[in-house]
Amino acid sequence: MDAVELPHWLDALRRGQVTDRVRNDPRSRGDALFGIDRDRAFEAIGGGQADFDAPRGDLSPDDLVLLYAYLNQKGHLQELIAAFGQLLAGSKPPNPIVVDIGCGPFTGGLALAATLGDDPRFDYVGVDRADSMRRLGELLASSALVPGRVTTHWAPNIGSVQWHRPPGWRDVIVIVSYLFASPTLDAEGMFTDLNRLFRRLGHGAVTLLYTNSTREEPNRQYPAFRKRLVEAGFQVRAEDRGEIVVERSNRPQSRRLYYALFHRPRRRSLPLGG
Template sequence: MPWLQRLLDIQIKQRVIDDPRTCAKTFLGWPRGTVFQEVIAGGQANFDEPVGHLSGADRALLYAKYNQERHLDELSHAFSQLFRSGKSYGDPLVIDLGCGPFTAGLSLAHTLGNKDVFHYYGVDHYQSMRSLGLELADAAKAEDALHQRTTYHFLQELDDVDFGPIRGSITLFIASYLLASPTLDIEALVRSMTDAHTRASLGPAVVFYTNSSRPEARAKFPEFRARLIDAGFELQVDSIERFSDTDKKHLDIHYALFFKKANLTIR
């Protein structure tokens, strides 16, 4: 069994099934048919706030059970197009915005294997997501799925990330389903992203965006696109495609890719 499937089976599925609150019609004591809407709100819940008898940690775990595998499939497919086997990418910096439970980190490790180094910074507002993300990152490390020099950190705010000495490697921002959040301030987000790139690296930057194709989920994309272009990024991909590389239901996904050239002077 591949390490990623084994990790998900043990760390997510089995934890839910083995929980004494779970029975034939419930997960963690909550009716299975209403978890998606009432517990995880389609992925947009306050995951630190208890609901009924469920804690924030319970809600994060159920999010992973219901949503994470599809997102892993989508990102793994995309990373396989971005990162070619056998090519060096100079230890990329990966900044996962709204990281959830280490989703992009697991996908990248699955794509690159344990021979390539990357430095991962997961940013999420919710402590429950950051805690579960750290557990899954540690589990991936225990599976020998990460290079021994790969690092991972989880923080609440992008502005709080300490990247250490400035580097020359590529910076990859992941914005996967982030713009679906109704409370997201796009101007502040892009400002934080450009500031982070300045602090982190002299190398180029890439922004990879995915989202549902539903119009309401994509409502903030035009502003996101415009502000990134104003910040010096070039839009290279912007398309809606039916995603079929999954055993889940095939759905239309909105993809976009932005690129900013390296700045070869100290900023």
């Protein structure tokens, strides 16, 4: 089985804004990235769970985010492109609103743009506590290489999302990818804020994609979050463990992941009150 291929524009974007910036840095020589070996680089980013606004030794927050994108982003893109390919196989929603919780550097937005065809159009709400992640995300999102028309909205948390349009009927796609691996996450508070955001966005159908490691620890807060989704009217469309081939160190590598797909249909009656 081959790894999921990224479209040419996405390969070019990552090469120009991530790979070349790391490899051409004067500190990077041979196998060293910003002056440290790959194992230490992975340790510096905490496997993806570091505080990316706090310097680590000689590495600045922007260095850390570039290392994250260099080491981790391509595999996550391949996972999400495969997932979106299945999710949107029947129909591709016109101009959806995409809410990416723990968005990193625009990863979910890039994956969706790669899935929607030659002229993708959507609003992208990227939520990440790290300013450095959002900075790199906006740099990638604003590139002329990204096809179609993507309007970005960035926020450090769900409660601070700025959305000034009146509630409408557009479909909403929510991405919750590897978020529950964070030990600082308040899953109950996150659901409450997310549900409030849904009401502000409108009354359209909401589809939520959850992906994570198959290990128990990173999913420890998932059962409570799942319960709240079901109580809020979401149906479980799929929930299983699967396997996908991603590219790591220029070699295909099989990665097991836990995934779930939830869906709440368009509301036909409007909820009254707050």
